[in-house]
Amino acid sequence: MKRPFQNLVYLYILAGLSLTIFLVHCGLKALTVTVPAQAQVDERVTFVMHSGAEPRIEEPGTYTTQLLAGIMVPKSWNAREQAVLTYTSPKGNGTLRMIPDSEIEPVSGVSWHQAAKNMFGIGPNLVDDFEWIIYRSTQSYTFSNNEDIDFNVQVACNVGSENMLVRLGFYVGSSIENLRPEDDQYKKFTFSDVFEVSGGEGDVQDFVNPQLGTIQPVRSLDNDIITLVFNGGVMNTVLDGLNEVYLRAQAFDSDGQLIAEVMEQNDKTKMGSIGGRQFRIDIWPRGFFAIEKGKQIARLEYFFTNADGTKTVGYGNTEEPFRYTFRCE
């Protein structure tokens, strides 16, 4: 009775040990990316991810998996419709296909794209108007012990029609490992240096540098709840050192007519301090401006003021108001 039991214990220890060795030493090499410094609007650009596999597997076992790769790009690029991912490696070249939204990432219980967004976030960008999109190689590959390879993933993507400064996100992984929070061997991600898109019409969307005034979500309509933030840490303004900051805002319709304004300083317009000389207010524009049914706010103009409204800060710390246009696209 004793001997088989002892053998069983040894077997368990061995299995546990090999699993540990496997987990510690098998995995992917650190991810680096080649991203050009700039591009013209509507240009098709190729970004390249460089990584590799370092299989350390207990002989004679093998490891069979599919390559995962992901990108984090501005939603306005519409990358889901037009980005193409391919890879090159000593074990073969091929294409990656976008994982369907209906497929659930098993650890998080949400789609792969949402799981990646939850896990990797927006990195060093300050404003969130991004989507993570995860792709999987159509072919699977079997590795044996010490079969180290380097591989590249090429991302061909149209950079959209808006001027912007942005840092893009990239990910590579192994399909059978899922997105486990504790794992750092099979998921490698990184964010690029600043990538500039220029040559288009309109203002530059700056995702990277702190802004004096921002509105989230970047895309919204007057029936959304929007968050306005005044970041006094960006530069010196007349509001420096004040504990109370208020919002002063005007609403315009699509003809450019002023349809409502909130100019007073009271509880309704008082912004809450969130530390780091930043103040925040959440408003539902239709309720905030008491807009009648049937009317729409097309855009806002706003300032940040002190408690009696005598000191104001506008766009870029000038007399000009901050402007925000309601839109979804």
Next chain:
Amino acid sequence: MKIKQLLLFAFVAFGYLFHASCEDEMANVVTDEPVKNITGSWKVVQLTRNGEDLSQRLNLTDFRIDFKEDGSYILANELPFVLVGSGAYTLNDPQYPFSVLMTADGESEQIAVKLQYPVVNGKRQLSLSFSLGCAGNTYQYNFEREN
């Protein structure tokens, strides 16, 4: 060896008993899913936008939704919602509802609001999610019953 045989016997015997008892029980279990009842007055306990919790930053106290037994609802809102005022509601499936269909008074358009009915901290919650402005922005209101 004796112990092993005894163990084996005990295992088989228990297995049989377990199996037999299961069969009897299964036959008696009523498998009808109860009809979900969402009537009552509900207050908001949490509001999220794109997963970001706004509950502490907005005044949720005055927002109520009252689902009455006669199939009408009354909404008291200082916050954005897919509808305003009062109207009629119905569940898309009384046993396995995944949306509540709401029609405002004087309107013909029926709006389907995604519904979940989880139990949180021992309390039944009503969770409604929808977009208000852009389709890319999703709001989730979690309610608790007031009475």
